[in-house]
Amino acid sequence: MTRKEVLLLLAYLEKTFPVWDWRYGSIEIWPLIKRDIFFIFFNQKEKKQSPTESKSSRTLIRIYNICNSLLYFLKIKFRKKGKVATFYCGSAAHRVDFQSNFINRYFFPYIQNLKETEYIQYEYGPVLKNKNYKNEKSIVYASELYTIFNLFRRFKSQPNLNLFKWDEFHSCILERSGLDLNTYYKRLPVRLESLMVYADISSFLIKKYQPKEVIGLCYYNNSMFAMHYMANKMGIENLDVQHGGQGSLHSMYTFTNLPKGGSNMIPKTFWCWDQVSANHILSWLGSQNYHHVEVNGNPWIEFQLKKFSSQDDLSKQKIILYTLQEKELEEYILQAIKLTPKEFVWWIRLHPRMLDAQAIIESQLENIGCKDKVEISKATNYPLPVLLEKSYVHLSKFSGSIIEAVLVNTPNIIIDEVGLEIYKDYVDNQDASVVLTKNADDLLKSILEIEGNI
Incomplete structure (x- = not known):
């Protein structure tokens, strides 16, 4: 199927089945499932297995990772830094080398003149060891916290998973596209527990630093799904900054039948570069009364042109x-x-x-x-x-x-x-x-x- 055909199918499924009622605990998980299904269509080849390690070697590595993650958690927990105004959330993919530093190009124009005590940079994804991250003291690395928070979750009960009419949904997608989601369905609880790990990390950081707003990039990875969910849950303003094209062929910027009260898993505010991009988001926000759009330009373009x-x-x-x-x-x-x-x-x-x-x-x-x-x-x-x-x-x-x-x-x-x-x-x-x-x-x-x- 072409990209357009897949998105038309997903739109049909959104209109036909109660996907916005699907929940893991209180998290409205349709955006995550939609993202996964979209990528399954275009990544159906089996991944090659990495070379296996001995059981004793794996155990030692695991213990080492747990210890490192615990030490990092304690470092953050007892850091004296108090309340901040803003969380800036991004990854290495949004950074560039600039004046000998590895900076987030979308956020640097705003934070360059701020004190490190005024904001937090929440960095998800891999940390590039050979790069010079600017303002290191303001950065919290999600990957460094993940292992210990994953261990903490072992002592918590799993939320209830509600996928009302999943069987009918699956039969429909199988009939119309030939895509079998049985394997995905079996693995879904594990994927959702990973989401909960990031939700626990986000909750810990928000409670510690009490930001007035969360500004993120690429809201549709697990760490940012979780961050926006927690910000929505705690009543904190949260924005997704446009980082590229987000038109009708982007599965995460095109929805149908959005509930009247919106979704707690997508950003409250969409920060768009221009009115054309904003108009597309507005076209599917419809009559709901929670999410909205702001046209705030592209900060990196404006900064570079001035310089x-x-x-x-x-x-x-x-x-x-x-x-x-x-x-x-x-x-x-x-x-x-x-x-x-x-x-x-x-x-x-x-x-x-x-x-x-x-x-x-x-x-x-x-x-x-x-x-x-x-x-x-x-x-x-x-x-x-x-x-x-x-x-x-x-x-x-x-x-x-x-x-x-x-x-x-x-x-x-x-x-x-x-x-x-x-x-x-x-x-x-x-x-x-x-x-x-x-x-x-x-x-x-x-x-x-x-x-x-x-």
Whole structure:
């Protein structure tokens, strides 16, 4: 099934079955189950088993991890730091190297001038040991607390799991898609207990620091599901900051039949970069009376433009910026590069998780004699907001950079059907044009038709 077909099926299930009544204790768990089902559709291959360790080795490692986690818990518990105004919640994926520090690009513009006693950075996900995390004293690492809180949960009773009409739900999804959820259903209690571990961590931290607000990124991982749940439960303002495209093809930013009182597992407030993004969220919030939307811009773009926009142009030629989301260039892109007039230069920005693609792409360019017509290193390492602002045009399949280009008034060309579906409103607003033919001549024609240099 295509991404769109999966989301249409999930929307049908939301309308047909009482999924918003599904609970684990008091947690309304449909958003978590919906997320899991969506990813199961696109990740059905069996994961390779890691090499097994001896039982004695595993026991020693477990004891070591418990001791480390206990010491970290005691360190946080008895830390003298008192109340704070804000929890800023994110992960290494939201951080960048900036002035020799590894900073959260969405939060740094706000916390750079604050005292470390005024806020907490709640860091979920892996901790990168080779990075210099700025303001280390303000950071609480969820991964360091997880082991001991997981042990604490062994002494607590499990909440009741209510999945009313699950069998009918499962039969429907099996009939319409062929997806068998029996294995998932058996593993669900374990997944939900992991959620409860993070809920206990969130409760502990909120009670200790008593923040007035919780501001997070990517609310739909277990640690942030739990943080937003606890903030909603305790009556604390909580926001999810937009971190990329969140249109109709994003399963966690598109719901139907939201209950009148909202859901305690999704953020109270959605912080959107622009009105188009906000309009999509508003389209499904409907008549409920709890969740709302704020258009607060993209803090990293605004910060970077203030800091760097006064610099000279990056190139004497007009920059065609391509934010790449795969490890090699398609044949028609290579042909377009070859045919591009000399007044232009291609800057190809690699995806942060695909930096090893540079050698592959350089080899492709060398094979067609066009290595001198493309810049990769600078395009990948230069601050994206400024790079977008100084580009003549931005090309992408479906990157969130399409919205960022709109925010700095740089024309977009969308070259993939998924991108068209996600960013259709921007196309309708003439903030982006579309070329789906995978033809070099058509792409170049669209580039050359753009009026004016940026």
